[in-house]
Amino acid sequence: MKVAVAGASGTIGRAVVRECAARGYTVTALLRSEGAGQLPELEGAERRVVDLSDPAALVHALDEARPATVISCLASRNGSPRDAKAVDLDANLNLLRAARQADAEHFILLSAICVQRPRLAFQHAKLAFEAALSEADIAHTIIRPTAFFKSLSGQVGRVRDGKPFLIFGDGELTRCKPISDADLARFIVDSVGNPERQGKVLPIGGPGPAISLREQGEMLFELADKPARFRSISPRLFLAASRVLSLVAPFSSWFAEKAEYARIAHYYATQSMLVLDEETGEYDAEATPEFGEDTLRDHYRAMLSAAS
Known part of the structure; x- marks a missing residue:
């Protein structure tokens, strides 16, 4: 099996390359x-x-590699409109054209579950490419993971140092089923050469249950053997910031990017990373598939242990 992985230097891309190599595949890392x-x-x-x-x-790179499957783990680094168009859309379109020209049989896209309720530039860019991929004459699989362990680890140091854990509102506004890099990589590579997953959009999370931001903090304090301390931030602050910055955005790309960052912060402070029930408009933890064995608790424990 020959596989090409784009975005191979990223966190998930590296895990996918490692998983492919472990299975004996011939892997080209772009x-x-x-x-x-x-x-x-x-x-x-x-x-x-x-x-x-x-x-x-x-085209030259894939023509030489001749992969049967192309896996895209490409993602814009900051979510700005310019970066989102350049990476989430344009780079993926270039990759798709090259895959078709190299006679690849299968294109696997790592997308994101947040595109279910698109309000941000990078979400619209991802959806635009998902649509292009779905219409292309190549077998495809679109994978939409929930939160990553890495994205939920930013406050480990704060807790370890005895600082309060930052929450939005009461800390129960959002929930997710985070998945580890290794488990997500296994799910992605399980899709290689798997006809049952072709032509499908697959949401995927890690082992449940769904966890709130407050519960993440409580878990960290427990593992660090420290009393739980929380500090609440109102998501409205991000919304207010985005509105103020948007007033100047038409005259400055710098302000335009900062306004988008504020919108991104507000989105993640108020939206769960779970399957969205289109009929009710509510996020559904039970409908969010689970995969893998790695737990966020074990990840936090390992991080605290390594730091000590």
């Missing part, structure tokens, strides 16, 4: 820079540095 080629997780893969904005370079 990288944006020479330095990324030194990552130890990419051992066993053929590493190719390619400009994702250059269609001809991508």
Whole structure:
């Protein structure tokens, strides 16, 4: 089995390359820079540095690799409108064209579950590519994971240092079923050559139950053996900031980006990363599929242990 992985230097991309190599696949890792080629997780893969904005370079890279399956783990780094269009949409379109020209049989896209309720530039860019992929004459699988362990680990240091855990509102506004890099990589690679997953959009989370922001904090304090302390922030602050910044955004790209960042912060402070019931408009934890064995509790425990 020959597989090409775009976005191979990212957190999930590296895990996917490692999983493919462990299964004995011939893997081509498509990288944006020479330095990324030194990552130890990419051992066993053929590493190719390619400009994702250059269609001809991508065609050449895939024409030489001749993968049966192309996996895109591409994602904009900051979610700004410019970066979202360049990466989530345009780079993926270039990759899709190159995959078709190289006679690849299957295109697997790592998307995001938050596109169910699109309000942000990067979500619209992801949906635009999902639509293009669905219409292309190539078998496809679209995978929409919930939250990652990494995205829920930013306050481990605060708790370890005895600082309060920051929550939005009462900390119960949102819930998610986070999935580890390794478990998500296994789910993605399980889709390679799997006809039952072709032509489908697959939401996926880690082992449940769904967890709130307050429950994440309580778990961290318990594992750190410290009394729970919380500090609440109103999501309305982000909304107010976005409105103020938007007044100047038409005259400054800097303010436009900052306004989008404020909207992103408000979105994640108020929206759950679970399957959305289109009929009720509510997020449904029971309808959110679970996969894998790694738990957020074990991840937090390992981080606290490593720090000590």
